[in-house]
Amino acid sequence: MKKTSPAYILGFMITICAVFGTGIASVHYATLDMLIKNEKLHKNRTICRVFNLSVAGASADAFQKAIEDNITYEQITYQGRTWDVYKRKDTGNIGFIFSGTGFWDRISGIIVLSADLSKVVNIQFLDHKETPGLGARIEEAWFTDQFKGVLIAWEQPVDKRIIVGPAPIPSAKNRVDAITGATQTSIALMRFLNSELETFRKAIKEWKEKTMLEMPSPWE
Template sequence: MNKDGHLYSIVFTFFLTAFFTAILAVTQAVYLQVITANEADVHRRAILKVLNVPDDSFFQDFAANVSQQFLGESAVYVIYNPDGTPQSYAFPMNGQGLWGAIKGYIGVSADFSELLGLEFVEQNETPGLGGRIDEEWFKAQFSGIRITPGQPLVYGEGIDAVTGATSSSNAVLGLLNNTLEEVLALQEVLSP
């Protein structure tokens, strides 16, 4: 067959593509479980962190300690007191940052009066600038904050933005306020 002919080019490219795609498909299949488990771990750690339970035994036996419930499309994670009353709730938080999606969780006390914590599982902000929203000092500022319905959180009153990363900081605050608003709307459903 003529090496520079159309038919040869098509046949060659077709089989080469099939070959490499097959290799990648096999690799993906082999590692899929590990990758999914890694991702699930990141989420579990984040949920436990916003619920203020850094206890490793909770992580080991996540399903037994944290109950996952669905309200329509949104998930909620609940830890119960020994007497069966809810101790705290964790809600997923999704939205847009400066460069890409920001995903994370917030923890809220059982009576919805206190923000327990904030943690990210995915963010694509500039490393070293906006990416500093993922640093401990920044996230720790949101622990133990009083939630007042109808009063969005603002920077300056006990919460500092990241210097040089105004857009990312504002994105986080906007995201947090939106999520809190949605969460407060769920309060009646969760604790009648």
């Protein structure tokens, strides 16, 4: 068969796609267990960091134990969405996994609020695909540290409870600095973080009312 004929080209492409596709799939399946373990470890480490838990060692078991000893976990379903909610046993600080669309792709993280939901205790990011060196700086300590102690202005409109970037009053207690060169990421973060806070507040309110009616909650 001539190498220039459409049939040869088609056959060649199908064969090469099948061979290399199988190769990638095999490597993927061979490492699947490791990937799942890594993912869990990453999540546990983020939970320990965001709740500021002391961990004895750096092994996966140490992180798991720190979480089991200090954190209670609950899944709350509100309007068809299930929220992963964590509560620190001693302080009552409450954290949940938030997510939303950043500049490029989905950003997810854990935010911890004080027990009365009045202020942010800490925030850490689990996953994002923002531009390295620009939007990806959301996970750097200088940025996340700003959120510690930020008041949530519940009396403000939904999109202005936490402000990332410029505000009419620069010293406002509900404001953090945006990232230079990553304005879109900062705006997106502010948008979905505020919307997540609003929905979470409704979800936790409904859940508390429901559990109080049914039985005494271990969280109360």
